[in-house]
Amino acid sequence: MSLLQANGxxxxxxxxxILRGTNLRVEADEIVVIVGPNGAGKSTAMKAVFGLVPIxxxxxxxxxxxxxxxxPEKMVTRGIAYVPQESxxxxxxxxxxxxxLGAYALKGDNHERLEKVFAIFPRLKERRHQQAGxxxxxxxxxxxxxxxxxxxxxxxxxxxxxxxxxPRLIDETIERIAExxxxxxxxxxxxxxxxxxxxxxxxxxxxxxxxNRHEDTGPALLANPEVAEMFLxx
Amino acid sequence: xxEVIQLLINGILLGSILALGAVGATxxxxxxxxxxxxxxxxxxxxxxxxxxxxxxFNMPVLAALPVAMLLTAGLAVGIDQxxxxxxxxxQPVILLISSFATALILRSLIQMIWGSSNQVYETGIQLPWRxxxxxxxxxxxxxxCAAAVLVIGVHLFLTRTRMGKAMRAMSDNMNLALITGIPAxxxxxxxxxxxxxxxxxxxxxxxxxxxxxxxxxxxxxxxxFAATILGGIGRPYGAIFGGLVIGCAMExxxxxxxxxxxxxxxxxxxxxxxxxxxxxxxxxxx
Numbered sequence: 001m002s003l004l005q006a007n008g009x010x011x012x013x014x015x016x017x018i019l020r021g022t023n024l025r026v027e028a029d030e031i032v033v034i035v036g037p038n039g040a041g042k043s044t045a046m047k048a049v050f051g052l053v054p055i056x057x058x059x060x061x062x063x064x065x066x067x068x069x070x071x072p073e074k075m076v077t078r079g080i081a082y083v084p085q086e087s088x089x090x091x092x093x094x095x096x097x098x099x100x101l102g103a104y105a106l107k108g109d110n111h112e113r114l115e116k117v118f119a120i121f122p123r124l125k126e127r128r129h130q131q132a133g134x135x136x137x138x139x140x141x142x143x144x145x146x147x148x149x150x151x152x153x154x155x156x157x158x159x160x161x162x163x164x165x166x167p168r169l170i171d172e173t174i175e176r177i178a179e180x181x182x183x184x185x186x187x188x189x190x191x192x193x194x195x196x197x198x199x200x201x202x203x204x205x206x207x208x209x210x211x212n213r214h215e216d217t218g219p220a221l222l223a224n225p226e227v228a229e230m231f232l233x234x
Numbered sequence: 235x236x237e238v239i240q241l242l243i244n245g246i247l248l249g250s251i252l253a254l255g256a257v258g259a260t261x262x263x264x265x266x267x268x269x270x271x272x273x274x275x276x277x278x279x280x281x282x283x284x285x286x287x288x289x290x291f292n293m294p295v296l297a298a299l300p301v302a303m304l305l306t307a308g309l310a311v312g313i314d315q316x317x318x319x320x321x322x323x324x325q326p327v328i329l330l331i332s333s334f335a336t337a338l339i340l341r342s343l344i345q346m347i348w349g350s351s352n353q354v355y356e357t358g359i360q361l362p363w364r365x366x367x368x369x370x371x372x373x374x375x376x377x378x379c380a381a382a383v384l385v386i387g388v389h390l391f392l393t394r395t396r397m398g399k400a401m402r403a404m405s406d407n408m409n410l411a412l413i414t415g416i417p418a419x420x421x422x423x424x425x426x427x428x429x430x431x432x433x434x435x436x437x438x439x440x441x442x443x444x445x446x447x448x449x450x451x452x453x454x455x456x457x458x459f460a461a462t463i464l465g466g467i468g469r470p471y472g473a474i475f476g477g478l479v480i481g482c483a484m485e486x487x488x489x490x491x492x493x494x495x496x497x498x499x500x501x502x503x504x505x506x507x508x509x510x511x512x513x514x515x516x517x518x519x520x
Contacts, residue, residue: 072412073416090411101400101403102414105417
């Protein structure tokens with residue numbers, strides 16, 4: 001049984017379909033990367049899966065349960081966490097408060113969850129009383145991912161986690177994502193820096209105009225001349 | 235100099251009343267993104283609730299305060315459920331206009347139930363204390379202490395409780411709060427309850443300081459909005475600061491211009507803020 005399966009999704013805004021029969025699958029221990037040109041529907045696919053964009057047709061199955069169009073709080077309690085691309089922290093709240101709120105929908109003590117997140121991002125422990133809004137882009141990305149990890153997710157969905165980061169930070173972030181994945185967390189991510197992301201990915205999808213164009217292992221997609229030419233800039 | 239200090243004392247008193255109103259208004263703005271025009275009338279109706287408790291049960295005003303706060307909190311939540319909740323998804327300007335209507339309805343209700351003439355909690359004259367050259371009424375000290383307790387209570391609520399943090403989070407980033415699984419409807423209910431309770435307290439204090447009349451809250455709405463804007467919209471701490479500044483400025487202005495222009499001073503500060511630093515002292519929501 002797959003961790004996540006999205007079958008033939010049609011979804012969009014205001015009656016216009018951006019996704020047109022998109023299929024996605026994530027296995028329990030996989031990193032799956034979605035790449036594609038601007039306007040391909042990558043972010044929309046993530047939002048549709050997470051219940052933020054209404055799905056008109058098709059279904060989303062998470063560990064055997066149909067979760068199509070369920071509200072985000074249901075997704076969170078099921079163990080799916082989503083990190084949006086932009087404004088993904090609470091700027092006036094401290095790092096610690098950001099993390100605590102990540103587990104808002106869950107019962108029980110936060111202590112253990114916090115320690116787990118601090119083990120992955122030691123920097124956040126150092127700066128836990130800092131206001132998230134004044135941190136650097138890289139640190140904010142850590143806060144955003146840490147917040148998502150607070151729900152002890154089985155599936156972590158990341159929308160362009162390296163957007164706007166320096167090359168060094170891009171590598172570091174991708175490395176962290178691979179680390180998180182080694183803890184047994186499935187990762188579904190959209191990524192502009194396709195080369196680095198596909199290098200660590202188990203599988204990748206190439207999306208264009210809301211349809212699946214290619215699906216293969218990360219290295220195979222990187223080696224595919226057509227994909228390289230279309231989306232990776234030769 | 236004595237006069238300045240005396241006016242500052244009065245200003246801090248008025249400022250604490252404004253601050254209580256402004257904290258609620260700014261929290262409602264932060265979470266719901268609209269200027270709540272009925273906030274002044276929440277203050278008035280809270281004051282009248284206390285009046286009923288005072289006259290019917292013959293209790294001191296301060297004992298009636300919690301009852302009035304609770305009733306107004308309930309009323310605020312009720313009005314949200316009946317009026318605002320249905321139109322939450324449409325443009326904020328519709329919410330704003332409907333809050334204007336709510337304000338008119340509340341004011342008329344007050345006139346129908348309690349009448350339109352001036353009323354007071356206690357008749358008789360309270361002898362002011364004379365501390366050196368300064369004059370201080372015992373009520374003033376009471377108001378100031380009670381306001382301080384409430385403000386500290388709000389601070390503890392916002393920083394120490396899960397709901398308080400969720401409220402700040404929603405005011406910070408509505409979409410992310412949703413994605414995080416924060417239950418928006420519950421947070422909104424709590425926001426109304428706290429906003430209503432604080433408004434009632436402000437109304438009761440205003441009634442203690444002066445007198446009760448149906449437009450007592452409405453006339454304070456402008457300085458309250460000025461305090462909200464000065465402090466940074468959606469920022470509770472900014473609103474407290476803004477309230478105190480506006481209160482002091484309004485009182486001090488009587489040194490140079492006639493007292494009737496006090497609201498104009500609040501208005502001028504609001505306009506100046508919007509021109510010079512529209513985000514407010516503490517960077518507010520957009």
